[in-house]
Amino acid sequence: MLDLHFVREHPDVVRDAIKKKRENEEKANVSKILATDERRRALVQQAEVLKRERNAASEEIGKLKREGKDASTRMAEVRRIGDDVQALDRQLAEVEAELTSLLEWLPNIPNAKVPVGDDATQNKEIRKHGEPRRFPFKPKTHIELGASLDVFDFPRATKIAGSGFYVGKGWGARLERALINFMLDLHTREHGYVECQVPVLSNRTSMRGTGQIPKLESDMYGIDGSTQFLIPTAEVPLTNLHNGEMLKESDLPLYYTGHTACFRREAGAAGKDTAGLVRVHQFNKVEMVKIVRPEESEAELESLLLNAEEVLKRLRITYRVVLLCTGDLSFGSAMTYDIEAWAPGLERWLEVSSCSNFGDFQARRANIRYRGADGKVKFVHTLNGSGLALPRVLVTLVETYQTAEGTVQIPDVLSPWLAGGGLVIDAPKRIVP
RNA sequence: GGAGGGAUGGCAGAGUGGUCUAAUGCGCCGGUUUUGAAAACCGGUGACCGCAAGGUCCGGGGGUUCGAAUCCCUCUCCCUCCGCCA
Numbered sequence: 322m323l324d325l326h327f328v329r330e331h332p333d334v335v336r337d338a339i340k341k342k343r344e345n346e347e348k349a350n351v352s353k354i355l356a357t358d359e360r361r362r363a364l365v366q367q368a369e370v371l372k373r374e375r376n377a378a379s380e381e382i383g384k385l386k387r388e389g390k391d392a393s394t395r396m397a398e399v400r401r402i403g404d405d406v407q408a409l410d411r412q413l414a415e416v417e418a419e420l421t422s423l424l425e426w427l428p429n430i431p432n433a434k435v436p437v438g439d440d441a442t443q444n445k446e447i448r449k450h451g452e453p454r455r456f457p458f459k460p461k462t463h464i465e466l467g468a469s470l471d472v473f474d475f476p477r478a479t480k481i482a483g484s485g486f487y488v489g490k491g492w493g494a495r496l497e498r499a500l501i502n503f504m505l506d507l508h509t510r511e512h513g514y515v516e517c518q519v520p521v522l523s524n525r526t527s528m529r530g531t532g533q534i535p536k537l538e539s540d541m542y543g544i545d546g547s548t549q550f551l552i553p554t555a556e557v558p559l560t561n562l563h564n565g566e567m568l569k570e571s572d573l574p575l576y577y578t579g580h581t582a583c584f585r586r587e588a589g590a591a592g593k594d595t596a597g598l599v600r601v602h603q604f605n606k607v608e609m610v611k612i613v614r615p616e617e618s619e620a621e622l623e624s625l626l627l628n629a630e631e632v633l634k635r636l637r638i639t640y641r642v643v644l645l646c647t648g649d650l651s652f653g654s655a656m657t658y659d660i661e662a663w664a665p666g667l668e669r670w671l672e673v674s675s676c677s678n679f680g681d682f683q684a685r686r687a688n689i690r691y692r693g694a695d696g697k698v699k700f701v702h703t704l705n706g707s708g709l710a711l712p713r714v715l716v717t718l719v720e721t722y723q724t725a726e727g728t729v730q731i732p733d734v735l736s737p738w739l740a741g742g743g744l745v746i747d748a749p750k751r752i753v754p
Numbered sequence: 755g756g757a758g759g760g761a762u763g764g765c766a767g768a769g770u771g772g773u774c775u776a777a778u779g780c781g782c783c784g785g786u787u788u789u790g791a792a793a794a795c796c797g798g799u800g801a802c803c804g805c806a807a808g809g810u811c812c813g814g815g816g817g818u819u820c821g822a823a824u825c826c827c828u829c830u831c832c833c834u835c836c837g838c839c840a
Contacts, residue, residue, distance in 0.1 A: 362804075369809045376809090379821040383772040392820075399820040567764060567801095692764065696783065696799075 322685040323427050325420075328354060338430040341437050341647035348426045357423060361416045368409040375402045425535055429682040431647050432619075432656040438646025444659070445646065450630070451639035453663045458725050462666035463716045464597040467493065469727055470746055472719075473598065484595070485587065485602040487712070492746040496718070496731065497605060497711050499738035501580050504607040504632055504708055506738075512628045514578035514609055519558035521581050522549045527561040530687030532653035532679075542584050551584035555608035556705040561687055563612060568691040568701065574613040574621065578708065580605060598712035599671060605711040611704040612689065615681065618702035619656075622678040626658045629674040629708045635734045638717050639663040641670065655680045658706075662713065666720035671713045676706030719746070 328335050332351050339349045378399045385392040436445050467473030472493030478486040489497050508514040528534040528550055533541060542551040552558060559577045568575075583606050587593075594600035609628060613621045626642065633640045645657040654677040661670035681700040684690070689701050722730045729746040736744060 365803065365809080369804080369807095372809060373807090375820080380772075382820050386820095387772080396820040403820070569764080690801095692782085694783095698801075 322424055322682060323429070324681075324685065325358065325424065328424070328427070329358060334430060335427060338428060338647075341431060342428050342650055342652075343439065343648045344428050344652070345426075349428060350423065350426070354420065354423045354427070357416060357420045361413065361420055364409060364413045364416060368406060368413060371402055371406045371409065375399055375406060378402070422535070425529070425686075428652045429655050429680060431650055432678070432680075434644075435650060435656050436644065436646045437648075439648040440646075441649045443646040444649055445644045447642040447644050447658065449639075449641040450634060451637070451663075453639055454665055454721055456665065456723075456725075460665045460720060460723060461727070462597065463664070463719050465666070466719050466723060466727070466729065467597075470729065472496075472746065473715075475597070483602075485600070487598055487601055489715075492729075493715070495739065496735075496746070497715060499735050500711060500714060500718075501605060501607060502738045503635075503735055505578060505580055507632060507635070508578040508607070508609060508628060508708055512576070512609075512631075514576040514628075517559060517562070517577050517579040519555060519562075519579050519581060521552050521558075521584075523552050523557045523561065524549050527557055527564060527687075530561050530564050531557050531683050532686060533557065536652050540586050540588050542586060552581065553585045554583050554705075554707075555579045555581040555606065556610060559608060559610035560612070560683055560689075560703050560705065563689045563701075564687045566689060567698070568612075568689070570614070570691050570693050573691060573701065574611055574617065577610045577612075578607060580607045582606075583710075597667075598716050599667070601712055607708045607711075609706050609708045612701050613704065614691075615699065615702045618678050618680060618704060621702075621704055622656060622658070622676060625704055625706045626660070626676045629660055629676055629706050632709050632714075633660065633662060633673070636714075636718065636732050637734075638714075638721055640673070651675075651677065653677075653679050653682045655682065660709070662717040664713075664717045664720050666723070667716070671716060673709045673713045673717070674707040677704060679703045679705075 323335065328351065332355060336351050339346055339351070378395060382392045382395050382399065385395065436443065438444070461469075463473065464475070467475075470492070472489065472491055474488040474490055475486075478488045481488075505516055509516050522544060525534060525548065528538070528541070533550075533553065537553070538547075538550075541553055544550065558581075559579055562577065563575070582603055584603050587600055587602065590600060609625060611621050611625060630640070630642065640660055640662040643659045643661060645654075645659060650657055657675055657677040659672050660674040660676070662673045663669075664671050680702050683703045684700040689703070690698050691701055693699055718732075719729045722732065724730055731739065731744045731746065733744065
């Protein structure tokens with residue numbers, strides 16, 4: 322959420338952001354907000370004048386009564402004021418609710434470093450790590466490998482739950498578990514994050530806090546008449562750990578990581594990536610969240626990105642880092658880097674991580690503040706990034722490390738997390754060693 | 755699931771219809787003192803809205819009243835006990 326003062330004082334900056342982000346100008350409506358704010362301030366003034374009168378009169382009545390005098394005419398008068406106050410307060414509550422819901426539709430302002438552009442084609446490549454691997458044979462896709470090695474089962478997942486799910490089986494499941502532990506250990510032992518086990522269900526307040534509600538409500542699975550939702554990312558519970566809290570400056574920065582299942586309807590993506598692991602309704606993800614002082618958030622984004630990249634470096638997977646242009650930037654983000662890993666079988670780059678700086682956008686919504694050394698209350702800045710999304714890492718891993726024989730050579734770096742197991746995925750019942 | 759108790763500023767905690775403009779303590783900030791620090795003493799110190807005067811806020815919402823932290827209803831959360839249970 323943007324600061325109302327900021328919107329009032331810099332409406333053009335906000336309008337510019339809406340345009341550059343290709344947001345719906347009907348819903349993200351600055352003029353309507355300014356008009357509603359005017360109405361609200363007029364009502365506040367009217368109500369306050371009356372309240373002042375009422376307070377003075379009530380005090381007087383108290384005095385009269387203590388002195389044993391009659392106060393009935395005064396009381397009748399004040400009663401009328403009270404009725405007016407109540408009517409004004411009702412109107413004010415309505416206008417304020419309207420204003421808040423309008424404000425919730427305003428996107429965050431992009432950082433000045435973000436290139437202006439319409440869509441993903443205008444994103445800017447920042448760096449590349451490794452080269453796409455060349456094969457002396459035609460590499461298979463993870464779907465083909467998954468079937469021949471019996472490690473990913475899509476038809477049976479569809480039978481159980483519907484389309485857009487997968488079953489990891491044998492090495493497929495084991496490898497995913499090893500990757501999760503590898504990532505969590507890296508982030509906790511070497512990058513300074515505190516691991517959290519969090520609910521995969523969150524309420525409306527939390528969803529509003531991180532910005533999923535109102536804009537993305539229809540992309541989530543609601544529970545119990547939509548009082549709670551399955552989380553689309555652990556960003557929601559991890560950031561909302563501190564919802565409504567007043568932190569001490571010495572508490573900052575806070576680094577959290579956690580592994581959860583994530584659930585997405587992918588409502589707008591019907592017909593896209595329908596086969597395989599690339600786009601599924603339920604997937605595992607290791608997430609990193611940072612809660613930091615405002616002056617540090619830009620540098621914290623860079624280190625967050627490096628933390629995510631480190632996973633791919635150690636797995637020796639080819640990737641590139643892309644700075645999203647304004648048109649591709651998400652609603653609440655001020656600046657986002659995507660990490661895209663190369664999938665040799667599919668022959669395309671896959672987004673395995675998205676690292677964003679939200680500035681104070683989420684902090685305002687979730688009311689996460691801290692008291693500075695000077696005693697002043699300020700909003701924190703929040704950041705988050707995937708570290709990483711599991712299914713797509715599995716895709717790039719098995720496609721990258723496949724052999725001419727149709728087996729998969731698992732990178733050595735994972736061996737500590739595959740205790741007792743070999744490092745080659747072979748056809749069923751011939752697991753090596 | 756049943757019964758009871760509770761929610762007050764950054765924290766602890768008093769306050770059961772009228773100077774509550776919320777006591778007091780801790781913490782925090784400043785000062786005095788000190789070579790420096792601690793201690794002691796003195797002073798200051800909530801959030802939000804408003805250009806300001808001022809107004810609002812005692813878990814959320816609603817009600818009673820001239821007037822609500824205080825009374826009533828309701829929701830949420832926490833605690834104690836009982837039951838059930840991974």
